[in-house]
Amino acid sequence: MTSRTNARLAKIETPALILDETRMMRNISRLSSHIASLNGGLRPHLKTAKSIEVAKRVLADGAGPATVSTLTEAEVLAAHGVRDILYAVGITPQKLERVARLRTGGCDCSVIVDNMVQAQAVAEVSARTGQCIPALIELDCDGHRSGIRPQDPALIAIARMLHDSQADLRGVLTHAGASYDVVGRAAHAQLAEQERQAAVQAAQSLGAAGLPCPVVSIGSSPTAHAIQCLDGITEVRAGVYTFFDLFQAGIGVCEVDDIALSVLTTVIGHQRDKGWIITDAGWMALSRDRGTATQTVDQGYGLVCDPEGTPLQDLIVIKANQEHGIISQRPGSHSPLPDLPVGTQLRILPNHACATAAQFDHYRVLTPDHTAPLPRWERFAGW
Amino acid sequence: MTSRTNARLAKIETPALILDETRMMRNISRLSSHIASLNGGLRPHLKTAKSIEVAKRVLADGAGPATVSTLTEAEVLAAHGVRDILYAVGITPQKLERVARLRTGGCDCSVIVDNMVQAQAVAEVSARTGQCIPALIELDCDGHRSGIRPQDPALIAIARMLHDSQADLRGVLTHAGASYDVVGRAAHAQLAEQERQAAVQAAQSLGAAGLPCPVVSIGSSPTAHAIQCLDGITEVRAGVYTFFDLFQAGIGVCEVDDIALSVLTTVIGHQRDKGWIITDAGWMALSRDRGTATQTVDQGYGLVCDPEGTPLQDLIVIKANQEHGIISQRPGSHSPLPDLPVGTQLRILPNHACATAAQFDHYRVLTPDHTAPLPRWERFAGW
Numbered sequence: 136m137t138s139r140t141n142a143r144l145a146k147i148e149t150p151a152l153i154l155d156e157t158r159m160m161r162n163i164s165r166l167s168s169h170i171a172s173l174n175g176g177l178r179p180h181l182k183t184a185k186s187i188e189v190a191k192r193v194l195a196d197g198a199g200p201a202t203v204s205t206l207t208e209a210e211v212l213a214a215h216g217v218r219d220i221l222y223a224v225g226i227t228p229q230k231l232e233r234v235a236r237l238r239t240g241g242c243d244c245s246v247i248v249d250n251m252v253q254a255q256a257v258a259e260v261s262a263r264t265g266q267c268i269p270a271l272i273e274l275d276c277d278g279h280r281s282g283i284r285p286q287d288p289a290l291i292a293i294a295r296m297l298h299d300s301q302a303d304l305r306g307v308l309t310h311a312g313a314s315y316d317v318v319g320r321a322a323h324a325q326l327a328e329q330e331r332q333a334a335v336q337a338a339q340s341l342g343a344a345g346l347p348c349p350v351v352s353i354g355s356s357p358t359a360h361a362i363q364c365l366d367g368i369t370e371v372r373a374g375v376y377t378f379f380d381l382f383q384a385g386i387g388v389c390e391v392d393d394i395a396l397s398v399l400t401t402v403i404g405h406q407r408d409k410g411w412i413i414t415d416a417g418w419m420a421l422s423r424d425r426g427t428a429t430q431t432v433d434q435g436y437g438l439v440c441d442p443e444g445t446p447l448q449d450l451i452v453i454k455a456n457q458e459h460g461i462i463s464q465r466p467g468s469h470s471p472l473p474d475l476p477v478g479t480q481l482r483i484l485p486n487h488a489c490a491t492a493a494q495f496d497h498y499r500v501l502t503p504d505h506t507a508p509l510p511r512w513e514r515f516a517g518w
Numbered sequence: 519m520t521s522r523t524n525a526r527l528a529k530i531e532t533p534a535l536i537l538d539e540t541r542m543m544r545n546i547s548r549l550s551s552h553i554a555s556l557n558g559g560l561r562p563h564l565k566t567a568k569s570i571e572v573a574k575r576v577l578a579d580g581a582g583p584a585t586v587s588t589l590t591e592a593e594v595l596a597a598h599g600v601r602d603i604l605y606a607v608g609i610t611p612q613k614l615e616r617v618a619r620l621r622t623g624g625c626d627c628s629v630i631v632d633n634m635v636q637a638q639a640v641a642e643v644s645a646r647t648g649q650c651i652p653a654l655i656e657l658d659c660d661g662h663r664s665g666i667r668p669q670d671p672a673l674i675a676i677a678r679m680l681h682d683s684q685a686d687l688r689g690v691l692t693h694a695g696a697s698y699d700v701v702g703r704a705a706h707a708q709l710a711e712q713e714r715q716a717a718v719q720a721a722q723s724l725g726a727a728g729l730p731c732p733v734v735s736i737g738s739s740p741t742a743h744a745i746q747c748l749d750g751i752t753e754v755r756a757g758v759y760t761f762f763d764l765f766q767a768g769i770g771v772c773e774v775d776d777i778a779l780s781v782l783t784t785v786i787g788h789q790r791d792k793g794w795i796i797t798d799a800g801w802m803a804l805s806r807d808r809g810t811a812t813q814t815v816d817q818g819y820g821l822v823c824d825p826e827g828t829p830l831q832d833l834i835v836i837k838a839n840q841e842h843g844i845i846s847q848r849p850g851s852h853s854p855l856p857d858l859p860v861g862t863q864l865r866i867l868p869n870h871a872c873a874t875a876a877q878f879d880h881y882r883v884l885t886p887d888h889t890a891p892l893p894r895w896e897r898f899a900g901w
Contacts, residue, residue, distance in 0.1 A: 182840060224841045227798050228861050229861070253786070256861075280796070280839060403610050403664075404632050404633050404664050405633070406664070415607065419587075423808070425806070458588065476635065490801065518803075
């Protein structure tokens, strides 16, 4: 293990969050090509990356469109020139003043609602601030979380209230969160079509009621990659695909080799009678996410790789304390435990890129130039 | 729910990390009184709080002694006048230069080792920098993680190597992590005595070999509260007790009413046919920690309280997405679902204070003065 990558990583203190730019660019190209081949629009979600440098690479141009999960993401992106931002978490009425301020600053920030209390708050703040806040109505296409069903009469009532107010009825939106619970392209394609139909049905209902619906927005990483028809859809949203992770590999959306994010760690000890290798990356670095626990292959707290990013056969993080990771063979493995002395660096592929990245305030980026030191890309956090 | 607390919280944007100072001070007093009654010394662990304001209140005086889990904690505390800091994670050889720099700056920073590679690195950096770095040897008292067994001949070999080098053999240390796996004071007292005996046995072995052992350090929150005899022990370490959490309540170390940390959240929607209340605190705010999942009472992603901090009967966070929490009744509950309209603020008690606090960069502090706005106490993070 004395390669060029190894030498570049050797100077980095652990634990550290490593982003493989080559893999990330490949992931970005893959989805943008797929959506372009369907003549669709893409509104990438920045909730995973929370980084201006990643935003520059994933957004079609510097101005958006973009999706965010917090108003802090929206504010930071807006300050860096992004001008079309959808805040895709049902709006908390108390947060609308910040949305109005973003709009005053020239950013087309839109929100989502799924009930009349939210819609009335959007109308009220629009009237009070003179900002015509755009709202999309969130639809429930699969029962997994928020949204109203496309056939629910509340859809028309909320839409009409928004349309008749000083707010802006921007359209409808749904997210097939249930796609995370099924495996394989066929299953994801089926949910993608269900997602599409729910959104199109709602848009048609609005049209039949004489209401506008300029935006018809769907998306999740699994369905965005599997969808084959975008008829009636104006935009697709997805986020974790920029980095991918073991969970996405476990449901067949990517290969392990596509995972662009890893945590660099160092061996600090052993319990040789138990076959344990102890490292300085515990859950504070890896996160507590155990998303693969219910998948066919349980990856523990992460899959162990050498510094090149090549998995070490059957080694996973079997246990994590705050600042200690315990590495051992996957249960049932008969591979010999490799000799990994104290001081050895390893890279851990995460269960869930969004959760692991959130444990760090910056990335160290494995750029294609093998001779350069790893640039530092800042992350932003908070709400 | 129109009390004084409610009015103070109403101005705070959610999600937010709320620290109840009155409960925290009670928790701090409880353990310091107990250890003082046994004529023991206390070295509080700052890994949970990561806050200068909390450090001021939990450390016996401004200068320490303190325990930390990262060198960043040590560096920030040292910059604020703490002069006696134990970095209680087995040292990564590459981090020793930072330890030497802390010592050059006047902070008595000590490290822990459990193998010869680490000990040799401590000796080498001590010789090279002229800083006599103190090292404690980590003991394994219960098989839960790191350390060497007290009777292992490696103990004397490592101790002698350190003593004969330009490093400083500071003593021995152990941590009864297994205390988290048992319930009740009697079980914790038994593990506390096991922890004490392991440390005392190792100290006696060093003495018999003609080696010094000035520090004999034990501790975990469960054993520190249950221990009845500190013979042969110079200091006790504990950390999460400053805030406590549902996990500690579940193993009987505290009551739910002692939990000083909570996440303030706002209701953003409902799925009434499923009995779901949807909030703006998902796992990004609560953390992915599901520590109570294997306890008698599974608290989901947290126990739901009104703004006063009083639990709402049987309501827990049953599911968490990145920025959405789904609240519902505990499985099997027959309590009616309370009416919690969109915009209602709630407080969520966490499974694991260390993990939940780490999701935020500051606390908002419920001070005893009910008329004051909530001060903001910064947290530090990273490694």
